[in-house]
Amino acid sequence: MTADASIPALESDIAIPDDVKDNVFITNISKLLDPVYNWSRRNSVWPMVFGLACCAIEMICTASSRYDLARFGMEVFRATPRQSDLMIVSGTVTKKMVPTIIRLYNQMPEPRYVLSMGACANGGGPFKEGYNVVDGIDKFLPVDVYVPGCPPTPQALIHGLISLQEKIDQQSLATVPWYRKNGIGTEIVPIPVLGPDLVDIRQLDLIRAEAKKVTEAEAA
């Protein structure tokens, strides 16, 4: 650990004897804890077994022998959200499916990350105008990494996962939201409802206001 360049030494006035100089470094507790905490988390990101569409096939390929996700400590795909750290939204998010996705996300314990894989999850992709398609999972969930492609190649997905590791590296115990009261990004996302069309609970007031406009216009 001492040789790890990612742990910055603290500049200090304490004199270190010459004979142990190479084996000792002086730091403070937060600068030591953050890299250790992040180093262990970045190398054991457990994704959820959660395939939606075509992208899921490339996700399986990424996990298989040729591309070997085990190199990043990410080969442990968990079938339950309770044990996973990462949700790879791999494919088209449909209106019928989105309540389930949100429910799964809510069941994941903190710290949790969302990787949006492929054009459909990023913004609807080629199916954007469809009547049963959600135009991007980021309309509902906070997304950490977007991977473009239709479908992204395994290389692209690995690049996205490395980007996620870089993001984890930059987090600090002092500021991560999941140890804070009402931390941003840790709240439960309200599960949308399937009414005459997909109803986002957060938009209920807007929907009522729009309905009122229509009825008033008719009355006039």
Add this chain to the structure above:
Amino acid sequence: MSETEMVMEAGDAPVVYASPPEEALADLKERFPDIRDDDRPDYSGVIVEADQLLAVAMALREELGFNYLSSVTGVDLIKDNKLEVVYHVYSIEKGGGPVVLKVQIDRDNPVVPSLTPYWPGADFQEREIWDLFGIKFDGHPDLRRILMWEEFQGFPMRKDWREAFYEEDNKPFGSRWPGGDVIRAEELNRYGKNVTYPDGWIPTGEEYEVETDMYGEVAVQRDETPGLKTDKVTVNMGPQHPSTHGVFRMVVTLDGETIVALKPVMGYLHRNHEKIGERNTFIQNIPYTDRLDYLSSMSNNHGYVLAVEKLLDIEPPERAEWIRILMVELTRIVNHAWALGFLLNDIGALQTPMLYLYIERELILDFFEAAAGSRMMCNYMRFGGLAFDLPERVREQPTMAYLNELVYERLPTAMAEFERLITGNEIAKARMQGVGYLSAEDAIAYSAAGPLLRASGVAYDVRRAQPYSYYDQLDFNVAVRYNGDIYDRYLVRVDEIYESIKIIKQVLPHLEATEGQPIMTGKPQYAVRVNGGEVYSRVENPKGELGYYVTAQRRASNPDRYHIRAPSFINLTAMEKMSIGHKVADLVAILGSIDIVLGEVDR
């Protein structure tokens, strides 16, 4: 032994032999003087009155031998204020073309008698038409929405139904040209999302407190009979489940561990392929077909370009045909490798068999990538030919050397090793033999296709029954097995891999002989205009019979109706029949043996 004899031996196939479709149609017209020819130019088939449909269909099946109801399609004829249901009925024994029946009904009160009680294969297809077109099927045992949810408003495939992001009827959108302006649909929508609500609809907020509704009834049924009391429990599998091959859901009623009822629930990947396809120009649909059965994009391309080539009245040059067959058969190997791996995954041989065939699959994908530019979504075929010729080199090897090595060395060795490990394996046999039985009669009645049909002893393969491309010049056998269980479906897939290798070996010399010849008929065209009319084109996909029903007006650049007969979707109809009486652990194995891909089930 001829194919017909094989069928006769395997099950109680109908004794009546089918006559060709023209004769059958003439016969039908004699029996039912009310039916009339579809006289629109370049349309085929006959128009039947709704109240006669049952009688006509039964005469067709029982007396004329057309026993395979392949496809049921809804069409919106908004100009005539009518809705239409199109039935394509084939004969398993004789092969050849379909008898096409059409029922036209009033758009305001569309009711058609249901064929489901007689032809269970129509079950899901009729539910889909009810869901998307709002045509009621009188006598259907369970007419609910299938792809959308129950509360959804309107029938989205009707021509006058507009989506939230609707711009214009036809692509490319005039509003964006000239200049190629980018329009963010979200900014034009008042909710900032792809949603729209009925005018004046006000959510009360109360209806959302019970959110278990969408999960169906997770219920316990009390047993009231005297004696030992056992409860039946309803369990939901999916839509998020590692063994449902995607976002598929089954509502299973269990007595102990035994399955007593099963209802598949789908639509979690319903991407509105057909609605989008009817707005796209013809060529824009090719990349969309890749995403139907996303494991076998080349085969999907093939079916679609064959359909549109019929509308255009062109044929691809010789080299293009041979390359197409090469690609399609390689796709079959890729798909079956995946299907076998997943089937074994589902019965507990976790990942190891999958990884064995995975190596060869990757080699084929590398070839696809070199040829088409993409591993999975190849978008390789064009009307009248191909997008590109074969690449010069694949993985630093000359292409032909690469293909020869693949076909003569790698694939046979890999298959031999795979078979040595699995085919005689006692555990695999114990899990697969005798499970998920489907008789030949049922397979035909349920409109099963592909390996599911052939494992039940019905030697029906579109490549033989109604040959397309150059398949009539190739020597290969139709893989058929007779026990109708999971093990036979496994064996059929293994056999088909060998047959595909055999076909590719015959194709390779032709590729060498046609080196340098054109791969397109005429110039590559981007804005094709078709002759108009109606076409139904089907190919033998790895999963089964994939059909494209396309209609267009004369000189049109967009299809009027674009429907896909998806084999995975229709094969699922037989799922309940196969599962009842088995243990819940066998359920995933039975599902794995059907080999579904959700992109195609839900489209």
